[in-house]
Amino acid sequence: MTGATRRLGVVGAGTMGAGIAQVALEAGWEVRLHDAIDGAVGRARDRIAEGLRRCAAKRGLTTGDAAAWMDAALARLSSVQDPVAVVAGAELAIEAIVEDIEAKRELFTALDAAAPQGTILATNTSALPVTAIAEHARAHPERVLGLHFFNPAPVLLLVEVVATVRTDPEVLDRATRAVAAWGKIAVRSADSPGFIVNRVNRPFTIEALRMLEAGQARVAEIDAAVRADGFAIGPFELMDLVGLDVNLAAATAIWEGLGRPERLRPSPIQAWLVEHRRLGRKTGVGFYRHVAGHDAVPESLPRDVARPVSLGRSLEPDEIVRRIRSAIAAEAVLARDAGVASEADIDTALWLGAAHPEGPFAWLRRRGT
CATH class of the missing domain: 3.40.50.720 (NAD(P)-binding Rossmann-like Domain)
Incomplete structure (x- = not known):
């Protein structure tokens, strides 16, 4: 021009x-x-x-x-x-x-x-x-x-x-x-399902949900561990912010678009919350109960939806973070190998687009893997 x-x-x-x-x-x-x-x-x-x-x-x-x-x-x-x-x-x-x-x-x-x-x-x-x-x-x-x-x-x-x-x-x-x-x-x-951010960051919420399903950690424990590691927001806080219906729709579209891989299968917890109109901040309750002027408080889930955490059996914060970061890094490697984007662009995208403290490849290099 x-x-x-x-x-x-x-x-x-x-x-x-x-x-x-x-x-x-x-x-x-x-x-x-x-x-x-x-x-x-x-x-x-x-x-x-x-x-x-x-x-x-x-x-x-x-x-x-x-x-x-x-x-x-x-x-x-x-x-x-x-x-x-x-x-x-x-x-x-x-x-x-x-x-x-x-x-x-x-x-x-x-x-x-x-x-x-x-x-x-x-x-x-x-x-x-x-x-x-x-x-x-x-x-x-x-x-x-x-x-x-x-x-x-x-x-x-x-x-x-x-x-x-x-x-x-x-x-x-x-x-x-x-x-x-x-x-x-x-x-x-x-042009691949989820592009970079919405695909590679999908395990951020899915792995957290897997731990919740299995009774390995509580909602607030997972969010606190992730924030303490330098992330701007925890996975359950994020889902409540964007809306459980929006998150489930995105998760389902990416899962189906990639051929329904088990690693990205949407959680039944999300489906239950959407069915019961617990959509997060916009309905006042999701994983947390939101009341104006008050801190959000975790809201309980039925035992048949999420297994309760046994006393003294919750995962340590560093193990919570390792599992989430490892799942994200594994998805990043798959996306790179499929020609979706370069390592540098994936790292930049997760840093700027998902508020990660560093990209998954930078994390892998720092760990020597």
Whole structure:
């Protein structure tokens, strides 16, 4: 692309779409934004303005400079009524609509037909196969790839750049450079279930659930051991935060996508919790009971769901951590050997995308294995 200002098109003005738009605006790009829902773009503009205010404060701008910077950024944001209009003059267009594969396929058929030849088309899907979307860009599937941002996009640095077998290497390089221009750190992934983070980090929760099922450790003991080892959050705290239904859906999709390997089989504990609407913070109870203004307290599970821990038989904290880290490292090795990503990108992804204290390969090297 030539010219002083680069342009991004975004379809979908929800949390992720607005966040991605803000990232590009902060980097000086023009952004065209579309959403099919009435009022969505206006609400996104308000969220973006608030995000820009926070960014200006972090940059230490004076009141006058902050106002001028925000006004200039918002002046580069425009809305369009037709989703295909986002591609006009755009270097890159990103789809951030609902996780419905048929809706995405229909959109990419239309975007591909309307976009100039040099425009890259990207999906922000976190779980759907990029290939299954790209094949509906019938004229130019080679210009389609995944750009998986992590929420909140303006804050988290990681972006998984996901190539299909048909993605043009030049398109991959251009998209990676664009991500870098936005101040993000790109890791490259093959189009494989869960990409890097959601696959390699899956044992973080699954191994914890296995210990709980077997009566080898309690919820709070496992979370405390993991946090003491330098992780930002424990596995049960994480599941309560994101929602047990969301976590189970992701675990099931990855397990099925990889051919139902026993090592990644979703836990019956998760299924029981979802069935009984114990979904975590959003329902007030999951593995913990959550009451506003109070610390979360572990909530009991029926004996036929999770075996009670015998007195004095709980695993030691270092053994809890070793099992979880070993399971993650084993999955990382499988992903590397399958060509999903390099060791360096896997380590970067787990560090930035899952808040691990270090990547699994760094951990293996530190242990001399």
